[in-house]
Amino acid sequence: MTSNSKDRILARIRAAAPGPRGPAAGPHRAADATAADAAAADAAYAALSRPYLRAHHDAAGHDVAGLFAERAADYRAVVERVPGPGLAPAVGRVLAAHTALVPGPVVVPAGLPAGWLAELPGEITLAGDEPPLSAAELDQAAGVVTGCAVAIAETGTIILDHGPAQGRRALTLVPDFHLVIVRADQVAADLAEAFSRLDPARPHTLISGPSATSDIELIRVEGVHGPRSLHVLVAHPDRDDA
Numbered sequence: 001m002t003s004n005s006k007d008r009i010l011a012r013i014r015a016a017a018p019g020p021r022g023p024a025a026g027p028h029r030a031a032d033a034t035a036a037d038a039a040a041a042d043a044a045y046a047a048l049s050r051p052y053l054r055a056h057h058d059a060a061g062h063d064v065a066g067l068f069a070e071r072a073a074d075y076r077a078v079v080e081r082v083p084g085p086g087l088a089p090a091v092g093r094v095l096a097a098h099t100a101l102v103p104g105p106v107v108v109p110a111g112l113p114a115g116w117l118a119e120l121p122g123e124i125t126l127a128g129d130e131p132p133l134s135a136a137e138l139d140q141a142a143g144v145v146t147g148c149a150v151a152i153a154e155t156g157t158i159i160l161d162h163g164p165a166q167g168r169r170a171l172t173l174v175p176d177f178h179l180v181i182v183r184a185d186q187v188a189a190d191l192a193e194a195f196s197r198l199d200p201a202r203p204h205t206l207i208s209g210p211s212a213t214s215d216i217e218l219i220r221v222e223g224v225h226g227p228r229s230l231h232v233l234v235a236h237p238d239r240d241d242a
Helices: 003-016 026-046 064-074 084-101 135-140 191-196
Strands: 078-083 143-146 150-152 157-160 177-183 205-207 212-214 220-222 229-236
Touching: 003 026, 064 078, 064 150, 064 229, 078 084, 084 143, 084 177, 084 229, 150 191
Parallel strands: 078 229, 143 177, 177 229
Antiparallel strands: 150 157, 157 205, 212 220
C-alpha cells in the first residue's frame, strides 16, 4: 500500500471517529474540523481513478438472452427460446407433455397474461390461488406456471419479486414442476444490472435451476426444497423465430 493510499484511509478513519475535544478548542471548532476532514476525505475518494470493468457482457454487443439460456441449462433446467407467436403453443405443448405423466391441476397466479394460456389442450385443468391454496393442495398440483421479475445472463438465475404473474413464494416452492416464462427484454447482463431493475422493498426469490442438494458424499438429490423440474421458455416478442 502506498503512503498516499494509507493517508487517504487514515483520513477517512479520523473523519468517521470524532477526536478529543479539549476545552481550548470547544465543541463547535472540533465539529467544524471533523466536518472539514470528512469533506476532504470524500473529495479525495471521489477523485480516485476507477478504470476497472463494470460489466462483462454489454447487451449492445452480446446475445444476453442466449447467454442466459446457456447458463440456465448448465443448472439442468430445460430451456427453450421461442418466438413471440410461438409462446402460447409452447406453453400448451410443455404442459400437455407434463400433465400426461403427472396428472393434476396446473396452478396459475393472478396476473398471468391470458395470452400465454390461449392454446392449452382441453384436458389441462387450471387452478387459481384466490383464496390461497393449502400446502396439501399445492403438493397435489401437477405444477405451476409463472412469469418473473428479471433474469441474469451471467449466472443463469431467475428472480421473482412475487408481483403480478408470479404469485406468492409457496406457489414456486411446493409444486414439483415450475414452468417460467422469461421475456428476452427481462434478461439483464449481470447481477449489478439485475438488482438495479428491482424494487428493494419487495421480497425476492432467486432461482438457479431445479432445487437440488448434495450430501457429504456428493450424491445429488433433486426436489428437496423446491421444484424437481424447472422448464424455462425465453420469449422473444419482437421476433418471428428464435
